[in-house]
Amino acid sequence: MLLRCNGFYAFESALHVFATGATAPGSESSLQQWNDPKLWRFEFPELEETPVLFFAEDVFGVQFCLRQGQVYTFDPETGGFEYLANDLEGWAAAVLADYKVLTGWPLANAWQALHGPLTQGQRLLPLTGFAFGGSFSVDNLRAGNAIEGMRYRGCIARQMAGVADGSVVKLSVS
Numbered sequence: 001m002l003l004r005c006n007g008f009y010a011f012e013s014a015l016h017v018f019a020t021g022a023t024a025p026g027s028e029s030s031l032q033q034w035n036d037p038k039l040w041r042f043e044f045p046e047l048e049e050t051p052v053l054f055f056a057e058d059v060f061g062v063q064f065c066l067r068q069g070q071v072y073t074f075d076p077e078t079g080g081f082e083y084l085a086n087d088l089e090g091w092a093a094a095v096l097a098d099y100k101v102l103t104g105w106p107l108a109n110a111w112q113a114l115h116g117p118l119t120q121g122q123r124l125l126p127l128t129g130f131a132f133g134g135s136f137s138v139d140n141l142r143a144g145n146a147i148e149g150m151r152y153r154g155c156i157a158r159q160m161a162g163v164a165d166g167s168v169v170k171l172s173v174s
Helices: 088-097 099-103 105-115 146-160
Strands: 008-010 015-017 052-058 063-067 070-075 080-085 122-126 141-145
Touching: 052 070, 063 080, 070 088, 080 088, 088 099, 099 105, 105 122, 105 141, 122 146, 141 146
Parallel strands: none
Antiparallel strands: 008 015, 015 052, 052 063, 063 070, 070 080, 122 141
16 A cells, blocks of 8 residues: 555545655654654554554544554553454455445544644544534534644543543643
């Protein structure tokens, strides 16, 4: 795939596949930079012990990754992994078969029709997290920096780890 197109956006920026290799200063993160533990992964301590390569993301910042030789999604709101496909070919087939769900394209399309195109390095971030009952609607979304979105949600996911559903919590975000 990278031999044909080294990094790209698809489905009106709802899918972002990271480029490999060096990128110009001020441009978006490469595959190597995105996977640097100091960029955002430090907010998810469990990633230190799990060999994972994040290679793409949906419009909400849900990550697609290689883990144990298979493709998983990684939800930054919960820090949870979910199996998706056996390999990259299976991932591509799954995305093409169910792009509306796996990329968030319908909301990306609707949000951009109202607010204009997302810029490079932006994702649609929920005002109220989806894991906290936030709706999958244009009104619950804002454009934000992908790195900052991962850090913010990682901070929350870390505090929510092990908390029972329905519990009342007080979050601290710095």
